[in-house]
Amino acid sequence: MGLNVVNLVGRVGTEPDVKYFESGSVKCRLTLAVNRPTKDDQPDWFNLELWGKTAEIAANYVRKGSLIGVKGSLKLDQWADRATGAPRSSPVVVVDKLDLLGSKKDTEAHAGQIRETASEF
Structure with missing residues (x-):
């Protein structure tokens, strides 16, 4: 019997x-940065792969x-390196x-920042 479970925030x-x-x-x-409480506070980076309905939710929200x-x-x-x-x-x-752990307000604020940045160009 094996156990392969990963929980990240x-x-x-x-x-x-x-x-x-x-x-x-x-x-x-997508990639996910998870903070590690160390002296230099550098995050650990993880590659995520989502499929099906979960992938669609991620794409939309x-x-x-x-x-x-x-x-x-x-x-x-x-894989084998091509070179x-x-x-x-x-x-x-x-x-x-x-x-999705951010609030609706956070999501709307993030969308507003993107619009403001885009209008600067």
Whole structure:
């Protein structure tokens, strides 16, 4: 018997990268910064992968800087480096459950900041 459960709470570091497949599946990738209480206060960064309805929710409601909580499992993406052929790997959290932790007011304020920044250009 094994146990592979990851619970994280942090701020989204990138805008959601959403892909729609011909099969009807939806995939969303994003990064999550989770603060670690250390002297230098540097966050730990995690790559997240969401599928289906959870991916659609992330695409519609999650933006860079959003506070979210996720529950999922850890998988290891493996591939061969194109240039050298050396094996490479990267840990990815496959998200089963997504919780939007920011308030509606926070989301609206974030959207307003984006509009103001865009109008400056």
